[in-house]
Amino acid sequence: MLSPASQCLMRQTDMLAEGRWLLVNPTDTAIFAELPDTVSGFHQYFDQYQTIAKRQRGRHHFGITLPEDNEKYDGIVLYLPKAKKHTVWMIAYLATQLKQEGLLCLVGENKGGIKSSGKLLEAVGERANKLDSARHCSIFATVVSESKTFELDKFVTKHTVQVPGKAGNIELQLASLPGVFSHGELDAGTQLLLENITTAPDGKILDFACGCGVVGAYLAKLNSSINIQLSDINALALHCSELTMSKTEANFNVVASNGLADVQGSFKAIYTNPPFHTGLETDYTITDKFIRDAKQKLLSGGELWLVANRFLPYAEQLKQSFSNCKVMAQTSKFTLYRCIK
Ligand SMILES: C[S@@+](CC[C@H](N)C(=O)[O-])C[C@H]1O[C@@H](n2cnc3c(N)ncnc32)[C@H](O)[C@@H]1O
Missing domain, CATH: 3.40.50.150 (Vaccinia Virus protein VP39)
Structure with a gap:
């Protein structure tokens, strides 16, 4: 239509x-x-x-x-x-x-x-x-x-954010462009996610719905030998993630994917602040589907770390897919879940 x-x-x-x-x-x-x-x-x-x-x-x-x-x-x-x-x-x-x-x-x-x-x-x-x-x-x-x-580089901003978390005060260098989620800032939900992660496993991990690559950059600071895939639907996000991750020592690749459809392989851990908008409209279906599919993408014992607005109805869905699912942290606006396969 x-x-x-x-x-x-x-x-x-x-x-x-x-x-x-x-x-x-x-x-x-x-x-x-x-x-x-x-x-x-x-x-x-x-x-x-x-x-x-x-x-x-x-x-x-x-x-x-x-x-x-x-x-x-x-x-x-x-x-x-x-x-x-x-x-x-x-x-x-x-x-x-x-x-x-x-x-x-x-x-x-x-x-x-x-x-x-x-x-x-x-x-x-x-x-x-x-x-x-x-x-x-x-x-x-x-x-x-x-x-x-036209020079695209002139519109790319390079900025630094501080994450004062459980792993200490970590500084991240990020590249971003207008049109990428939370351009030039650290989203409060993402901050809650990062503050509570203290280690990043060796082996393949996934930053789903990566935006400018902020989660990947943080994980690379925790463990410079991670092997990380970053996926997003937005070409601007993928470009910025590439720039952000190229400043780290991590082994990484970026992939265009709608949900997990084009994400290949199985992962030790998936980290995400997932989308709840399509264009201007609120849309929970992307994350509903992501939660259903995420389990198949995790290795046995693999972990899903997901932060979402407190009012979003993901707790029930997470519990349906994962028997081991805990709230790791909560603020007045966001809840952070950790689920183990
Ligand atoms: C809440 S933002 C999180 C971005 C980044 N991880 C952060 O924490 O700043 C969600 C991201 O999901 C992406 N997205 C939207 N719809 C998607 C879909 N169907 N599949 C994959 N990614 C999608 C958006 O482009 C956006 O970058």
């Missing part, structure tokens, strides 16, 4: 039929079936990419940016990201992917802030005009007259 933003965009099919167009981070994949094959997709979220790439081979790309030798477009539509600073760097980047006088459009829902975001397009074009509004969404557009240069 088409999302409201795609329904709004479908009113511009004449525009999308002329020349080569790119849709960036569309909130649904159904729109591609309604458009000519001159319209392709660039996805920073692996679930959307996987769904559509199976049906339309060669028309879609997953990653933080497009391949270097990619042919330029006549028009690009960016679906409004959740974080304003993510919108800012994506506009700067996508402007470099257009032919001269190419059209850069931004589509999104009123409740996501599209009305105040249209003017962000003026960083790369003269005037941002509203093309249309419908279904509680609007589309803004600007003509990009000259192709500027």
Whole structure:
């Protein structure tokens, strides 16, 4: 089914039929079936990419940016990201992917802030005009007259966080980008998780839903010879995790995966502050499924460390999957569980 933003965009099919167009981070994949094959997709979220790439081979790309030798477009539509600073760097980047006088459009829902975001397009074009509004969404557009240069590194922040935990005061160097969870900060739930971990086992371990790689970086400080896999659905998170982990001595690899679907192997331990949002909506199903699948990914005696908002209903599910499951710590907002297979 088409999302409201795609329904709004479908009113511009004449525009999308002329020349080569790119849709960036569309909130649904159904729109591609309604458009000519001159319209392709660039996805920073692996679930959307996987769904559509199976049906339309060669028309879609997953990653933080497009391949270097990619042919330029006549028009690009960016679906409004959740974080304003993510919108800012994506506009700067996508402007470099257009032919001269190419059209850069931004589509999104009123409740996501599209009305105040249209003017962000003026960083790369003269005037941002509203093309249309419908279904509680609007589309803004600007003509990009000259192709500027873009350096992703300029938008990557390097910051230090202190974790005053049971293993002592540990300092972490993290790389992050706007659009990555808890950008530039240490989430209070993640802090509770880290404060209570005192050792990291040798052998394969997993940082599930890794964000900028903060959990992996912490585990690498506890044991520099860990062998850790970091997984996330978000290409920005994977890029930042790669940067964060490359500053440690750990043996690591990052993998794009929706839930545990593309995570290979069995682990001695899994650590996570799991997601409870899909886009703007609250969504418990990702973590429900993760809890059901996690046990299969653990070796016998393996441990799952999971922190979650106190109000989230995970205790029962954890107890159904693991007979040995304890609350290790709790604050007014978060609960930390440790379950053993
Ligand atoms: C609460 S954040 C935790 C990030 C990081 N571990 C930390 O503690 O700062 C959850 C992460 O889950 C990722 N995520 C969302 N949906 C996912 C899914 N279906 N599969 C895997 N990861 C997902 C998000 O991109 C985000 O990085």
